[in-house]
Amino acid sequence: MHSRLLALPLVAGAAALALTGCATSSASSDASDDGTVRVVASTNVYGSIVESIGGDHVQVTSILNDPSQDPHSFESSAKTQLAVSKADLLIENGGGYDDFMTTLAKSSNTTADTINVVELSGLDSGGSAEFNEHVFYSYPTMVKLVADVAKRLGELDSADEATFTENADALTTKLQDLESQTAAVEKTVDGEKVAYTEPVPGYLFDAMGLDNVTPPDFSEAIEEGDDVPPAALNDTIKLFSGGEAKLLAYNEQTSSPETEQVEKAAKDADVPVVGVTETLPKGEDYVSWQQANIDAVQAALTK
Known part of the structure; x- marks a missing residue:
């Protein structure tokens, strides 16, 4: 079952070319020059989880973060695509929910890894029944996500790996309480x-x-x-x-x-x-x- 999140008009003209041009040089598998790991999440649900784990060591951009916004309609901006082009890590829901992330990643030529939460969840068995892609209401899935995010942040910023692990353990305890x-x-x-x-x-x-x-x-x-x-x-x-x-x-x-x-x-x-x-x-x-x-x-x- 696919939420309509999201028609994504591509950034057109000179702006798109400029963004694509800068993407090749700025996208990296390492933390940014100031030591923070740049993460772009499709929604602030995932952005919040990254912030809880990464603290001051991450710079998080959540594309959908307005509680008054209908998340099923989305229009990209040059600012959004620039953030994706500079990201060290991308997080998407997957399952057809936020296909705009794939579009943004392709158009910016980013080399950043992407966490697809639906794939991580293991909940989509591929059967005939319509799949519920709202996996952010599944606490066991969020426990898996926390572990994956901590691992990837540690790989991108090994100096703060212990902090990421400690914060992830604390968040996991809270999720298990839920x-x-x-x-x-x-x-x-x-x-x-x-x-x-x-x-x-x-x-x-x-x-x-x-x-x-x-x-x-x-x-x-x-x-x-x-x-x-x-x-x-x-x-x-x-x-x-x-x-x-x-x-x-x-x-x-x-x-x-x-x-x-x-x-x-x-x-x-x-x-x-x-x-x-x-x-x-x-x-x-x-x-x-x-x-x-x-x-x-x-x-x-x-x-």
Whole structure:
């Protein structure tokens, strides 16, 4: 299942040529001249993780970092492409979520390594079922990412390798605590029926043992930006009017008349609506963001 993140108009004309020209000389497999490792992440979710590990020894550019921005529409700029051309390490979600990263990397001729988080996760089995690419809600995947980032930062800046390892260990402990919390929730609400406008929190729901009953034709149409089949819309609304779903997770960064109708149906039926996002809210890091998500879901289910 592919989020539409992202039409990427290429930087045109002289600006593109200038950026391409500088990319060859500036891209490097080593840390920059000032000693910091330059990392470009597709979203601030991954940027936050790198910052937690690298601290002052990394310079992180997160391409999508505005919580009010619909992450499914993105336009590149000369500044963005320049950052990619100078990067020592790139981090992309993968799975069709942020294909603009591939486009940027190719157009800048960077030699930087890329971490593809979907590939790292091992969650995409390549089966016939639609794959949920929102792997940043999978805590085991984030544990894998932390280890990989620490390893690569250590290779790029061997002088600070011990710091990266120490910070990665501390972050891993926090992520494992999030896993423990979801396991505890599963023991109390296992099998509870829930719904979402898009499968953004799907891995969190799975970890909590929740049963997603959203009609696939509804969530897939919303995710792809397509028209929702009337029958799918009606079936989704009935989840709340009929009392089947006990919670609605609503993607706050993507809305449409259909999602607003579903949200209204949930509220009219006194079903809790929990807002979820695909990028970090202002002032949050990855752990605090996910802690808030766990707390919100748990509170809604025990309402």
